[in-house]
């Protein structure tokens with residue numbers, strides 16, 4: 001690992017009241033004395049100026065975490081400055097002229113892993129916690145991060161180790177030729193109990209994994225039905241161009257929407273219609289892709305024209321199955337907003353008057369499970385579930401070898417199950433696995 005000090009802006013792009021810059025490296029004191037107007041004190045917030053020669057770049061609060069009591073296990077400083085990108089970048093530039101380099105995504109957490117501050121499961125949980133898209137997902141990520149998942153894995157590991165020890169001792173020290181049935185029964189019971197524990201953990205992990213999926217809604221319909229206007233109402237800002245000319249929104253644009261703490265992606269698509277215009281056709285092809293990849297379609301109908309044959313043709317042509325019909329422009333027909341529960345659900349709104357938009361939000365919220373119990377759910381990864389299933393496959397094979405009294409084969413299956421379980425914790429991780437995990441992080445974490 002390249003041990004040069006690293007720095008990154010840890011707050012999201014854009015202007016904000018405050019911005020945070022993180023620096024991690026070995027022995028940062030020399031660097032600090034060059035740029036800060038005051039001496040730092042370990043784990044204390046110090047108000048000071050950042051100087052570049054005679055120039056004061058900003059007045060900041062700086063917290064110094066002396067190694068090894070820091071996030072990365074190295075010296076870490078967190079500079080809390082004004083949230084202006086020009087200021088933040090000038091501080092980053094200053095750090096770089098003094099030998100610090102820009103951090104790669106997840107590099108702070110990678111260093112924490114290599115310095116034994118966290119294990120691989122916790123590293124993954126940190127990334128998941130940052131990107132968790134609803135309250136349940138946040139809790140499940142916290143369960144993984146707090147070590148609850150690890151405790152369960154360690155319990156399973158201890159059970160496998162003690163069974164392995166039992167089998168190895170029979171192999172190495174056979175007291176007599178005939179191994180008592182009692183030993184086999186004990187081993188069999190231990191293995192069956194472990195299999196049951198793993199099955200439960202797989203169930204909780206699979207449920208947790210599904211929480212990690214951010215739902216995507218594609219807004220589809222004929223040109224001019226009001227797709228962009230509806231999205232603008234949902235986002236409460238003029239996020240995409242709204243105009244009278246048909247076929248304006250030619251590309252599929254994705255937005256992030258927060259509905260009562262449930263974060264979804266919403267995609268504005270090009271209006272669907274027969275056209276010879278090449279650019280518009282390309283937009284329609286992209287819309288078709290969005291339809292395939294979306295979890296659900298919000299199909300917008302111009303209520304003043306009603307659900308036409310052309311709409312029905314589009315729904316059929318693009319195999320739109322899971323959808324909600326949104327009848328827009330009820331101001332023209334003088335109708336009140338409402339929603340129906342028959343399938344497909346129908347919602348009547350006016351984007352122009354911002355009337356009934358909350359009913360669209362209700363319909364989206366209906367898609368989220370109401371079950372709030374997350375006590376034992378883990379925001380796990382596919383690789384955790386894969387390795388748990390592998391562990392169990394080997395344990396289940398043990399049963400046959402017990403009935404055949406094939407001790408060597410039994411010992412081998414137990415070893416393989418132990419190996420599969422260890423892979424979850426990242427004992428002997430491959431470079432590819434580490435790259436996959438850490439590059440999914442945002443810069444600054």
Ligand code: GDP
Nearest residue numbers: 223224225226227228229242243329350351352
């Ligand atoms: P898109 O092509 O489906 O994205 O449609 P736009 O959102 O661009 O809207 C097309 C036209 O319909 C614009 O002139 C909008 O002002 C108008 N429009 C959108 N929503 C409503 C509505 O609820 N009522 C009325 N009367 N006009 C609307």
